[in-house]
Amino acid sequence: MSERLRPRDLALLAEESATTPMHNATVEIFDPGESGFDHDRLVRLISDRISFVPRYRQRLQAVPGRVANPVWVDDTHFDIGYHVRRSALPRPGTLGQLQELVARIVSRPLDRSRPLWEVYFVEGLADGQVALLYKAHQVLVDGIDTVDLGQVLLDMTPEPKELGGDAWTPGRRPSPAALLAGAVRDTLGDGTTALDTVRSTTGSVLRGVDSTAQRAGRIVNGLAGRRPVRESPFAGQLSQQRRVVAVCTDLQDYRRIRDVHGGTVNDVILATVTGALRAWLMTRGSLSGLRQIRAVVPVSVIDQELEATSLGSQIAAHLVELPIGEASPVVRLHQVSYSFKVHKETGRGVAANRLAGIAGFAPTTFHAIGSRVAAAERGRGFQLTVTNVPGPQSPLYAAGARMVSTYPVPPLLPGHALAIGVTSYDGRVSYGLTADRDLVPDAEVLGQCLREALDELLDTVTGARPRVPRGRRKAAKKVKP
Template sequence: MTTRVQARDLAFLAEETPSTPRHNATVEVFEPGASGFDHEQLLALIEDRISFVPRYRQRLQAVPGRLANPVWIDDPDFDLGYHVRRSALPRPGTPEQLRELVARIVSRPLDRSKPLWEVYVVEGLADGRVALLYKAHQALVDGVDTVDLAQVLLDTSPEPKLLGGDDWDAWKRPSVPSLVAGAVRDNLTRPDVLGQTLRSTSAALVRGADAAGERAGQVLGALTGRGGERETPISGRHSQQRRVVSVHTTLADHQRIRDGHGGTVNDVVLATVSGGLRAWLMTRSESMAGLRRVRAVVPVSVIDSELEATSLGSQIAAHVVDLPVGEPSAVVRLHQVSYSFQSHAETGRGVAANRLAGIAGFAPSTFHAIGSRVAAWEAGRGAQLIVTNVPGPQSPLYAAGARMVETYPVPPLLPGHLLAIGVTSYDGQVSYGITADRDKVPDADVLGQCLAEALDELLDTVSGVRPRAPRGRRKKSVKR
């Protein structure tokens, strides 16, 4: 069985370069139960449940002559052992060592000749813990036809629920004549396919012209000693290598700030990011004149009949907010961010965080994947940064009986972006995941420290402050 690749998915594939791999990643850390948790157990779990995400056993197949977009076909040589890999940290197995390994793995593009995903089982963490690193291409997980693999592996109880797997046999690989015939048929009978084919062909020509122009500009710049776009600490041409930083805080601290100043936890997160960026820029002795505001794309969950529905029960839309990094007052930064989202809340389209987190089997990694897709489409609006904030479940989740004790996202860098930030709340924690270019942002760990200090700065402002009603709630509903 074949399915034609949508135009938007094809764009993610076409725009990918060695220095801008277009995959999302998520790190999960587990506390093994009495039966342990290792590579073999994960293999058995994935084999048991991969039928819920059939695209994880499919690969891309091009159509001769670009008569239509490529198709997804069953991989006749699918090898689960290739995709589920085993690794280990040297002693003492610190979080820093884990992040260094994650950074090296996410720097490598996925193999286009195989299904576009990998999972790494990382052993050797301190206290006997085990980490999983999920890595899936943006074209693979769309939240409609395909959710993230983590969503079908996690359970709400420690008792593993084996479903028996399936007797899967790959469909026969389509021949060249059948691919051509299918492309011609779809172009003649389906106007949407013809339109996508024309747009894809035109886009390929434009990209080729842009690439040629960029190479010519580079040569001219090298000859004249000029050229190249002006770089900033958060934007510029990046290398092929990444740095990964994680910052772990508590949801209670964010809620305390929200209750003291009003707004939402999302406002607190973005105010923390604003304060962290400000402090980080100041450690670099950067002038704030050119970066008084950082334009960020923040995907939000909405209900909108005009947008593509997702399996999460809502749609995802991009909200553009100017983060006030030039503002010295932490409280003013919070109120400015809150005001930016006030109009969004008043439309009635917004989906409450607790509703998302309450979806049965909800895994934040799927939302991060959709959010990064939406943000990538909107990046052309002058955005300098992408921040995905996902409310996760506030009760423990398990994989093969092992309890997940920590999770954080590793968002991809878009062309021209030197930083990306993803935020996930889970079981009383709020974890910030930072992806940075290894060469241009060697002090990414300092940014992580600045984020933690920015949250502390906000906490210091709520001592003795009377709780205010969170946005969208009446005051009488606030617990004092």
């Protein structure tokens, strides 16, 4: 029988609505050069490698009467032309125009009657560049049984590898009787199936009650002539539209700051985010009274008690208070660094260079898992998700075309007006901001604040000598002149 959807995945589906589509997205920009990389080459590339991610040709099938969780079944009408789409910007397309296009596309939920993914080939960028936009539902990419499609499309060399595809034929569509029989077999053969069904059903009922209560509250507020109260600049009733902002910076700048002030590149990135949020809130006149912003930062760990992933480690949620009330950029950096000190000292943490060096590692899968981890932690009262993924520091290629840059487009959780994704790749650190179009109309200002926050940290290291780690300092003292 086909694999059954797990309760955690069913919870993600249940939380999805027109205002909170639960899919991840990534933008990758390529320089085709002489590779001839175009829409047709992309279709052939995906056809050649989709067998490595078989779930990308499956869809969800409900069980009659909901006596068990839905199952993954082969899509008997799978049409790659539906999933791999072509779009274009007016030449010469700018990054701003690309961001607008991406925002419109990621605002639309995926069609649940088909495999839960789409890829857009975007032409018309300046200098002859093209872009790929990957869009995949969170239940599709779990990093365990299924990785992101983008992970299997990229090569480490410009010579494309022709793998020949596969002679795939879909399995027969299961009948209602077969679905019921499978549910009975699973229940009798594994008691956890019945327990999962009870949990899923109970969870759906509770979510329905919660949703009804929220709607009732909005109606009461409307009758009273009052809008729902927003708890912070990062929360509110979401619209159905998004804003997307991409910011590209140099990795070497973060290393310079780290070498002088200590900590890690991850600490410097989070300190940059903290400084940017502070400056952005000041432009809004919203900083008064705010000292910290609680953020969840998914981190890679070695922990056998957590669910194993294909990334060579597990992913855990780390809560950090971003000190936006602190005026000094150096103090902000040290406070962020201290918040990760315990995590580092436990021995559970995985170094960025080790994670990026995993064979076949691509940031897209880590971002997808990070979004799932953040969604599971909603009850812990955080206001912002920041997913930072260290990517490879050498170029990657798709069908011979070099990937110039990559930007994550993280999803918004219900009630969250902003999410931030960060990817380091080939000497660059790229930020992807996803914001609600109505709640954060000034998302571009936040993007500019990121650049200014990094410059503010760089000003503190001009002319400063790099800090020598304690271990190297002791070794240097032993060397005789």
